[in-house]
Amino acid sequence: MKKFGTLSITIFLMVIISCKDSGKKERFLPPSTGGINSLMVVMDSELWKGGIGDKIREHFAAPVLGLPQGEPKFTITQIPPQIFKGAITYSRSVLFVEQDTLSRAHIKTDVYAKPQKIAVIKGETYNDLAGNIDSLAGRAIASFKRVEINEAQRRFTRSLTKEKAFEEEFGISLNVPSLYKVGKHEKNFVWMDIQIPKGTMNIVAYAMPWNSFANDSTFVSDIVKMRDSIGKKYVPGPYEKTFMITEKAFSPYIFPAQIGGKKAAEARGVWEISGYPMAGPFITYIINDKENNRKLVLEGFTFAPSEEKRDYMFELEAILRTVKFNQGS
Incomplete structure (x- = not known):
């Protein structure tokens, strides 16, 4: 009887261990397919x-x-x-x-x-x-x-750039594909771009003072003024005295956003070249970087005449949304 009891306990323990080992296993799923969007x-x-x-x-x-x-x-x-x-x-x-x-x-x-x-x-x-x-x-x-x-x-992310311009200038990291190259790096301004079949895709970054955009009633017009001043200073057109501005006919669309773990505003609209017939879409994130007492601005814009631009802009948005703020920056 004693031997039977010992055997029962042994079997019981084996069943318990077996149940633990045969817990719910993750079902294998193949990778999903399909074009972006x-x-x-x-x-x-x-x-x-x-x-x-x-x-x-x-x-x-x-x-x-x-x-x-x-x-x-x-x-x-x-x-x-x-x-x-x-x-x-x-x-x-x-x-x-x-x-x-x-x-x-x-x-x-x-x-x-x-x-x-x-x-x-x-x-x-x-x-x-x-x-x-x-x-x-x-x-x-x-x-x-x-x-x-x-x-x-x-x-x-299969092939990312090793350029450190964003990190050196702003203390941030962005997952930028390796085909993008630094076109301009100045104090408080970095510009990377990539050639596409009929134009370019572009990423720019700069910082504004923390107290910028303090008035909600002028928020949209303040964004336009900011973009136009930066365009005049850093983004020239094809001829002298031409430069990027926000399209005058329509105000940009504004949405709340969360970027890099921080509150932000998202602006979408169309840029144009002052005094020259060039235009295209842009997406701008104005990020509340309180730790560094600034508004960090990240923007992507595309020039691709006669081409569909949705997927170009989607890639730029995906890149900008990878931003991380380095500790101590």
């Missing part, structure tokens, strides 16, 4: 051609703010549900819309691949589906954008 929309083709499709396009193919010409937030590919299988399910950003007695609107993470975001919208009637699209669209777009930014950053 591409969105796979999975829904019935008849729904896509009708009002529900219009509602989706209204949100997910809306023009990106701050570009000279209208370009959609996402490049959309629509397929019917029966086609959504195999390698197609590895798409990084997916919107799944289905007519169903169950009314739902939620976002799933890493279902078929990794990283992946799938927004699921279900409803029985047109009003159900349309209402769920309206309620989820903002969160879904933000979720898709985050995963796309992360993917863009992952791609360009």
Whole structure:
């Protein structure tokens, strides 16, 4: 009887250890696929051609703010549900819309691949589906954008520049692809750029006094004045007395932002050359760097005449969002 008891205890301990060893294991997921800013929309083709499709396009193919010409937030590919299988399910950003007695609107993470975001919208009637699209669209777009930014950053971090101009001048680090080169480095100003097929992509950085932009009522006009003064001093046009300014016809769009762990303002708009027909989009971050008693300004701008500029600007945003403030800077 004693031997039986000892054997029982031994088996019991082995079962416990076995249970611990066979704990929940992470499921293998293949890497997700797709071009940057591409969105796979999975829904019935008849729904896509009708009002529900219009509602989706209204949100997910809306023009990106701050570009000279209208370009959609996402490049959309629509397929019917029966086609959504195999390698197609590895798409990084997916919107799944289905007519169903169950009314739902939620976002799933890493279902078929990794990283992946799938927004699921279900409803029985047109009003159900349309209402769920309206309620989820903002969160879904933000979720898709985050995963796309992360993917863009992952791609360009394969080969980063060894230039130290930003670190030397401002005590910051940026993950800048190695093809970007320093074009100008002066006191309180750094400019890096890269040649693209029909123009350039550019990153600039400079600092403003901490008490800049103290008046909320003049915030937008103060940003314009700042950009114009910096452009006049550092960003010349093709001829003498020409330089970069903010487009006069339209004020930039302003949004709150969080960059490098600090509060910031994001400005998007169009630049032009004073006295010369050149223009393009810009994105500017004005970062509250209280520790260094300054407003740090990071900006990306593109010159690419007759070319679509959404993805160029998206890459610049992805680069600027990698900023880190070095300790003691």
